[in-house]
Amino acid sequence: MPLSAPPAEQAKDSALYQEVLHFYARQMRSLDEGEVADWAGTFTEDGVFRANAHPQPQEGRAAILRGATEANRKLVEQNVQRRHWLGMLQVSRNPDGSLTAHTYAQIIATPQGGKAGLELSCSCEDLLVREDGRLLVRHRQVYRDDLPRS
Amino acid sequence: MPLSAPPAEQAKDSALYQEVLHFYARQMRSLDEGEVADWAGTFTEDGVFRANAHPQPQEGRAAILRGATEANRKLVEQNVQRRHWLGMLQVSRNPDGSLTAHTYAQIIATPQGGKAGLELSCSCEDLLVREDGRLLVRHRQVYRDDLPRS
Amino acid sequence: MPLSAPPAEQAKDSALYQEVLHFYARQMRSLDEGEVADWAGTFTEDGVFRANAHPQPQEGRAAILRGATEANRKLVEQNVQRRHWLGMLQVSRNPDGSLTAHTYAQIIATPQGGKAGLELSCSCEDLLVREDGRLLVRHRQVYRDDLPRS
Numbered sequence: 068m069p070l071s072a073p074p075a076e077q078a079k080d081s082a083l084y085q086e087v088l089h090f091y092a093r094q095m096r097s098l099d100e101g102e103v104a105d106w107a108g109t110f111t112e113d114g115v116f117r118a119n120a121h122p123q124p125q126e127g128r129a130a131i132l133r134g135a136t137e138a139n140r141k142l143v144e145q146n147v148q149r150r151h152w153l154g155m156l157q158v159s160r161n162p163d164g165s166l167t168a169h170t171y172a173q174i175i176a177t178p179q180g181g182k183a184g185l186e187l188s189c190s191c192e193d194l195l196v197r198e199d200g201r202l203l204v205r206h207r208q209v210y211r212d213d214l215p216r217s
Numbered sequence: 218m219p220l221s222a223p224p225a226e227q228a229k230d231s232a233l234y235q236e237v238l239h240f241y242a243r244q245m246r247s248l249d250e251g252e253v254a255d256w257a258g259t260f261t262e263d264g265v266f267r268a269n270a271h272p273q274p275q276e277g278r279a280a281i282l283r284g285a286t287e288a289n290r291k292l293v294e295q296n297v298q299r300r301h302w303l304g305m306l307q308v309s310r311n312p313d314g315s316l317t318a319h320t321y322a323q324i325i326a327t328p329q330g331g332k333a334g335l336e337l338s339c340s341c342e343d344l345l346v347r348e349d350g351r352l353l354v355r356h357r358q359v360y361r362d363d364l365p366r367s
Numbered sequence: 368m369p370l371s372a373p374p375a376e377q378a379k380d381s382a383l384y385q386e387v388l389h390f391y392a393r394q395m396r397s398l399d400e401g402e403v404a405d406w407a408g409t410f411t412e413d414g415v416f417r418a419n420a421h422p423q424p425q426e427g428r429a430a431i432l433r434g435a436t437e438a439n440r441k442l443v444e445q446n447v448q449r450r451h452w453l454g455m456l457q458v459s460r461n462p463d464g465s466l467t468a469h470t471y472a473q474i475i476a477t478p479q480g481g482k483a484g485l486e487l488s489c490s491c492e493d494l495l496v497r498e499d500g501r502l503l504v505r506h507r508q509v510y511r512d513d514l515p516r517s
Contacts, residue, residue, distance in 0.1 A: 081382040082231040084389060089234060092305040096319070148362040150321050150338055152304055154452055155392040169396070171450050173475070173483075175323070175338045177362035183323075183338035188450055188475045188483035212448040212477035232381040239384060242455040246469070298512040300471050300488055302454055325473070325488045327512035333473075333488035 080158075087158050087168055087195070090202045095151040101139045107132035111196060111205045118209040119216060146179040153191065165205070166195040172209070188212045230308075237308050237318055237345070240352045245301040251289045257282035261346060261355045268359040269366060296329040303341065315355070316345040322359070338362045380458075387458050387468055387495070390502045395451040401439045407432035411496060411505045418509040419516060446479040453491065465505070466495040472509070488512045 090109075097105035107128050110116070116131050117124040125131045142149055153170040160166055172189040194206040210216055240259075247255035257278050260266070266281050267274040275284045292299060303320040310316055322339040344356040360366055390409075397405035407428050410416070416431050417424040425431045442449055453470040460466055472489040494506040510516055 081385040084385045085231040085234045092307045095305060152321060155395060157392045177338045181363055183335050183362060185335055185483050185485055188477045212483060213481055235381040235384045242457045245455060302471060327488045331513055333485050333512060335485055
């Protein structure tokens with residue numbers, strides 16, 4: 068098989084892979100820019116956000132919105148710009164049509180007038196579903212690399 | 218709509234999204250490798266480079282070339298290897314056929330024999346146009362995260 | 368040529384570009400997660416791994432496996448989680464059907480209970496081939512930015 072001709076299945080996956088890349092770029096920028104309603108809107112109504120840094124998950128879009136609002140308030144107070152980079156994306160399809168997406172994450176923080184720094188390195192596992200044509204996160208699990216997995 | 222079948226429009230966008238990714242990889246590597254003529258050639262003849270770190274924009278390919286030549290001279294003197302990472306790409310089409318592309322940027326600097334470090338975190342907004350089939354930057358606006366936006 | 372219609376060749380390249388992105392995500396995660404047999408399996412049987420940090424290349428899958436096993440043992444001992452980010456990918460086709468892929472690399476290290484840090488910045492040049500439909504690395508050359516090229 069010549070390298071120049073990936074199979075047709077691959078071509079379809081290619082569009083999907085790119086769609087997930089694009090989704091994450093929009094999603095994480097909305098969080099970093101403090102557009103917390105847009106951020107919460109990238110989760111399903113019953114979406115869950117778990118992190119090994121938090122004893123309790125955020126369950127439901129309203130809880131995810133409250134969490135982001137509070138986190139954003141602190142960053143504004145501290146005059147810190149955060150940037151969430153997701154990268155090294157792997158996507159696989161589940162039998163029910165949902166997607167599992169694995170990424171690495173860097174959180175970079177820059178205080179106004181100060182020095183940019185790498186705050187955290189994480190890995191992330193998402194369950195993505197499509198509603199009305201748009202991808203949404205139904206379940207996110209974030210693992211900070213500095214903390215035990217569970 | 219099954220996840221495995223993004224709409225046809227999406228498939229076309231997929232090729233475009235990938236093209237922009239590839240363009241940035243070539244563009245930023247040319248800067249980092251000191252190929253300043255190649256770098257300047259990724260802007261239109263009347264291309265503009267603005268940054269919230271600089272009071273005056275670089276206007277026109279010749280000015281962009283001079284700016285890069287001077288910056289590169291200093292890096293060679295200091296024996297520092299810089300790497301510009303662009304990521305978290307978002308692309309949208311404008312009515313006139315041009316593209317607006319938003320990215321995050323990390324600038325990593327490594328002195329010869331020394332320690333790699335994150336020098337700057339930025340966000341970047343480009344206006345891209347196609348000339349003779351190739352993408353070019355007509356306008357770039359870089360915002361360092363540590364400085365006021367304007 | 369409208370921006371919305373990249374040429375058909377581009378569309379094929381798009382699938383290939385995405386395939387390489389996906390390949391690297393899987394490959395580097397297998398290394399970072401300590402799945403050293405999977406890692407070694409992403410090289411051809413006669414694959415070669417060269418780095419300007421090492422006087423001798425690792426030649427052959429068995430040597431690559433031994434190298435990764437030893438490196439992983441040390442990381443487990445030190446309780447350090449490493450993350451290899453490859454980015455800024457450029458891909459070109461060679462006349463014999465193989466691919467040359469250039470990337471930037473960040474190696475991020477996080478000690479358990481400690482602070483994430485950028486350990487190394489590198490650039491990377493791979494020769495990729497397809498065997499039984501899968502991409503494999505036949506030759507990898509890594510250049511640490513802090514060390515002389517040769």
